[in-house]
Amino acid sequence: MNQRGATIVESMVCMVLLCLVLFALLQIFQWTMAKMVCEYSSFYAAKASAYGFADTIVENAARVAATAASGQDTGSDKEPLQYQCSDVSDYRQKLAIRAQNYMVNSDTTIDYAYWRTGQAAGTSALLDIPLINNMSPTITATVRVLNMPLLDPGVSAFVNNIKTVDIPAGTSNMYNHAQNYLDR
Numbered sequence: 001m002n003q004r005g006a007t008i009v010e011s012m013v014c015m016v017l018l019c020l021v022l023f024a025l026l027q028i029f030q031w032t033m034a035k036m037v038c039e040y041s042s043f044y045a046a047k048a049s050a051y052g053f054a055d056t057i058v059e060n061a062a063r064v065a066a067t068a069a070s071g072q073d074t075g076s077d078k079e080p081l082q083y084q085c086s087d088v089s090d091y092r093q094k095l096a097i098r099a100q101n102y103m104v105n106s107d108t109t110i111d112y113a114y115w116r117t118g119q120a121a122g123t124s125a126l127l128d129i130p131l132i133n134n135m136s137p138t139i140t141a142t143v144r145v146l147n148m149p150l151l152d153p154g155v156s157a158f159v160n161n162i163k164t165v166d167i168p169a170g171t172s173n174m175y176n177h178a179q180n181y182l183d184r
Contacts, residue, residue, distance in 0.1 A: 027151050031167060034069040038143045038170030041066035041129075045172070046141035049132045052178030062129045062143055063115055069145055069167070070127055071113030114145060125149060125164065139176050144169035 045062035053061070063070070085091035114127040125147045132141055145167040 023151070030151055031148075031165065034145055034148060034167045035170060037066055037069040038145060038167060039172065040170070041143040042141040042170040042172040043174075045129060045132065045143060046139050046174040049139045049141065050174045050177045052181070055131060058132060058141075059129050062141070063112075063127065066127055066143060066145075067112065069148075070115055071125060074111050074113050114148075128169075137176050137179065139174050140171060141174075142169045142171045 041062045044065040045058050048058040048061040085094060112127075114125045125145065128142075128144050128146050130142055132139055147164040148167055149164050150162070
């Protein structure tokens with residue numbers, strides 16, 4: 001019997017299996033990290049609502065806390081501000097404009113791929129932050145990522161060609177402190 005090349009073939013089969021396990025572990029890590037970020041973000045949304053902040057501020061607090069699971073920065077202003085300015089007064093003026101437009105959709109702010117509002121949930125990945133009822137004694141905040149793409153869509157052939165997945169919602173409950181000092 002000729003055994004030449006048998007070791008190489010066996011090694012290649014083992015390497016393919018090991019790579020498949022490695023990529024599956026990386027995908028599980030990404031899902032777990034996104035779930036933890038959603039829980040962290042829901043805590044900040046509940047906290048902001050419990051302190052009596054407006055709904056837009058509560059949503060912005062949740063978005064900022066969920067930045068780690070919000071996809072790529074799609075804002076057009078990638079260059080640091082200090083490199084865009086010729087002198088200190090120009091820097092201060094642009095910094096003031098950036099501070100006024102913070103968290104507003106414009107070219108001078110950050111804008112992550114999953115932050116887009118008004119999209120249908122089935123079209124692309126979306127950070128879902130439902131409105132919170134501020135009138136109840138207990139505030140429940142829920143944050144989840146819908147349609148998060150897999151790390152490598154080519155691996156999806158092993159899981160029924162699934163290209164995206166919904167991350168389970170992170171939920172936080174908190175006592176509504178705003179009822180103690182705000183009239184609504």
